[in-house]
Amino acid sequence: MKKVITGNYAVSYGAMVSRSQVIAAYPITPQTQIVELLSEFCADGLLDAKFIKVESEHSAMASCIGASATGARAFTATSAHGLALMHELLHWAALGRLPIVLANVNRAMGPGWSIWTDQNDSLSQRDTGWLQFYCESNQEILDTIIQGFKISEQILLPTMLVLDAFFLSHTSEPVDIPDIEVVDTYLPKYNATYRLSTENPYAFGGLTGPDHYFEIRYKMQETMDQAIEIARQADEEFERIFGRSHGLIERYYSDDAELILVVSGSIASTTRDVVDQLRSEGRNVGMLKVRMFRPFPRQEFRNAVRRAKKVAVIDRNICVGFGGIFYQEITSTMYGHRDDLPIFGFIAGLGGRDVTPNVIHEIVTHAETHDTPDTEIIWIGVKR
Amino acid sequence: MIEIRIHGRGGQGAVVASQVLAAALFQEGKCVQSFPTFGVERRGAPVAAFTRMDDREIRLRCEIYEPDHLMVLDPTLIEAIDVTTGLKENGWIVINSDKHFGEFHLPSKFRIATVDANAIAVKHNLGTRTAPIVNTAILGAFSRITELVSIEAIVAAVKEEVPLNPEENAAACREAYEKVRGQNITP
Numbered sequence: 001m002k003k004v005i006t007g008n009y010a011v012s013y014g015a016m017v018s019r020s021q022v023i024a025a026y027p028i029t030p031q032t033q034i035v036e037l038l039s040e041f042c043a044d045g046l047l048d049a050k051f052i053k054v055e056s057e058h059s060a061m062a063s064c065i066g067a068s069a070t071g072a073r074a075f076t077a078t079s080a081h082g083l084a085l086m087h088e089l090l091h092w093a094a095l096g097r098l099p100i101v102l103a104n105v106n107r108a109m110g111p112g113w114s115i116w117t118d119q120n121d122s123l124s125q126r127d128t129g130w131l132q133f134y135c136e137s138n139q140e141i142l143d144t145i146i147q148g149f150k151i152s153e154q155i156l157l158p159t160m161l162v163l164d165a166f167f168l169s170h171t172s173e174p175v176d177i178p179d180i181e182v183v184d185t186y187l188p189k190y191n192a193t194y195r196l197s198t199e200n201p202y203a204f205g206g207l208t209g210p211d212h213y214f215e216i217r218y219k220m221q222e223t224m225d226q227a228i229e230i231a232r233q234a235d236e237e238f239e240r241i242f243g244r245s246h247g248l249i250e251r252y253y254s255d256d257a258e259l260i261l262v263v264s265g266s267i268a269s270t271t272r273d274v275v276d277q278l279r280s281e282g283r284n285v286g287m288l289k290v291r292m293f294r295p296f297p298r299q300e301f302r303n304a305v306r307r308a309k310k311v312a313v314i315d316r317n318i319c320v321g322f323g324g325i326f327y328q329e330i331t332s333t334m335y336g337h338r339d340d341l342p343i344f345g346f347i348a349g350l351g352g353r354d355v356t357p358n359v360i361h362e363i364v365t366h367a368e369t370h371d372t373p374d375t376e377i378i379w380i381g382v383k384r
Numbered sequence: 385m386i387e388i389r390i391h392g393r394g395g396q397g398a399v400v401a402s403q404v405l406a407a408a409l410f411q412e413g414k415c416v417q418s419f420p421t422f423g424v425e426r427r428g429a430p431v432a433a434f435t436r437m438d439d440r441e442i443r444l445r446c447e448i449y450e451p452d453h454l455m456v457l458d459p460t461l462i463e464a465i466d467v468t469t470g471l472k473e474n475g476w477i478v479i480n481s482d483k484h485f486g487e488f489h490l491p492s493k494f495r496i497a498t499v500d501a502n503a504i505a506v507k508h509n510l511g512t513r514t515a516p517i518v519n520t521a522i523l524g525a526f527s528r529i530t531e532l533v534s535i536e537a538i539v540a541a542v543k544e545e546v547p548l549n550p551e552e553n554a555a556a557c558r559e560a561y562e563k564v565r566g567q568n569i570t571p
Contacts, residue, residue: 002410004407004410004416004418115423115424116422116423165422166419166422167422167445167446168445170419170420170422171417171418171419171445172402172403172406172416172417172418172419173406173416173417173418173442174410174415174416266445267445269443269444269445270443270444270445270446272443273443273444352422354446354447355446356446356447356449357444357446
């Protein structure tokens with residue numbers, strides 16, 4: 001059924017058709033509508049889930065951890081300061097190997113108090129051991145929740161999917177909401193091998209000495225390496241059933257492009273229009289959309305820029321003291337592989353500053369007219 | 385692509401109007417997108433909401449700066465803010481007002497239409513006499529004036545998207561459709 005809904009509601013419908021069994025969440029702008037609709041689904045009997053109202057995001061994640069440990073499918077949603085408050089328990093969920101799915105609405109960290117989009121909240125959680133997907137459209141948001149459970153329950157690591165505040169969270173567009181029975185064929189009931197149960201008791205999260213902790217990390221990394229192939233398979237199976245796929249790193253006119261723009265989130269969507277226009281003017285520009293950020297599909301990225309002459313990364317975030325975070329990942333990915341390839345790092349759109357086609361044109365023109373970047377950080381649209 | 389901006393005051397239902405319009409256009413086979421002003425909303429303060437429509441998939445994800453048409457839910461906004469900012473030439477401005485469209489002194493490159501949506505909303509018990517809910521009535525007027533969307537699609541979308549008083553809202557749409565007056569529709 002196609003309905004015109006917001007990105008927030010796409011999250012709620014995604015959690016519903018995935019038959020989430022426990023939802024523990026705390027409202028925070030601009031995510032609140034997600035939790036509101038899910039609580040209505042539960043109250044109206046449309047979703048057979050335990051909805052737990054909690055007193056903080058820290059408790060929300062703690063509840064999801066408890067639920068997931070019993071073998072239940074657990075879901076939560078948050079944003080910015082809420083995600084930051086969960087930080088300790090994000091590590092706990094990942095090290096506990098719990099397949100929780102979390103939707104984070106990208107919002108700038110305060111102060112200055114902001115409710116507008118910016119990727120620093122989710123990117124600050126990069127090293128917690130969660131898979132991360134950055135979404136471009138409301139359809140992709142809904143689909144990524146279903147895929148997130150599918151992937152997480154195979155590899156026993158949690159998934160965070162990320163959507164831009166307002167540009168997705170509050171923007172309505174047509175979304176195909178798949179039939180729950182069809183989703184069942186793609187995403188069967190979660191069957192945990194080890195679960196918290198009085199019938200067959202196990203202890204979880206106990207003291208782990210230097211003899212064993214090291215191996216927990218090794219196993220996590222090994223799983224993350226496998227997660228790339230498992231996510232690819234999950235996307236392919238999704239396409240066979242639902243007729244849509246989203247890729248891990250999507251190529252858009254990039255195979256023969258001299259200049260490749262590397263983007264994520266809703267900026268990717270606007271960039272498609274810009275690339276089409278530039279191509280019609282005979283300018284050889286393409287785009288790569290990084291959908292999967294953790295694990296980072298390094299080999300797929302290297303293959304995709306094999307023939308490029310320049311790469312321009314657009315970051316709606318900044319690692320203060322270094323530069324754009326996607327830029328950092330990509331320069332590191334390319335180190336020793338294409339040392340002849342200039343990589344430009346652009347910072348744009350922080351704190352919800354609009355990234356219009358003109359902003360993207362400015363970035364393209366800068367990259368086209370410079371042989372190599374003058375600086376590690378190229379600020380676009382900043383008032384100095 | 386056609387871009388529409390709806391001006392109102394917090395509580396008048398501008399955001400719902402943008403969503404109903406998108407749903408109606410979608411039923412008619414258009415690609416659509418709608419969104420509110422990105423930020424916080426206060427009851428009574430000026431707000432805006434937006435709808436994009438196109439025959440092909442809409443990939444533009446930025447704010448709207450140069451709309452093709454406007455709806456104005458509260459005529460006092462015209463004195464308070466410049467509602468015509470960025471409005472394209474020949475754009476329609478559909479205003480909720482009991483005045484004749486000729487009484488509004490806006491630049492002549494724009495086209496003006498008026499409908500007394502307050503009176504229509506009050507008649508159909510939408511909101512209160514002092515705070516009528518006029519968003520559905522203005523959509524009926526918009527349908528007639530711009531011919532971008534049929535009244536049947538608007539009425540169907542109102543019934544689907546507006547949870548309270550769907551019949552009264554549909555009746556208000558139809559009445560505004562009949563009563564709106566503009567340069568292309570004169571008594």
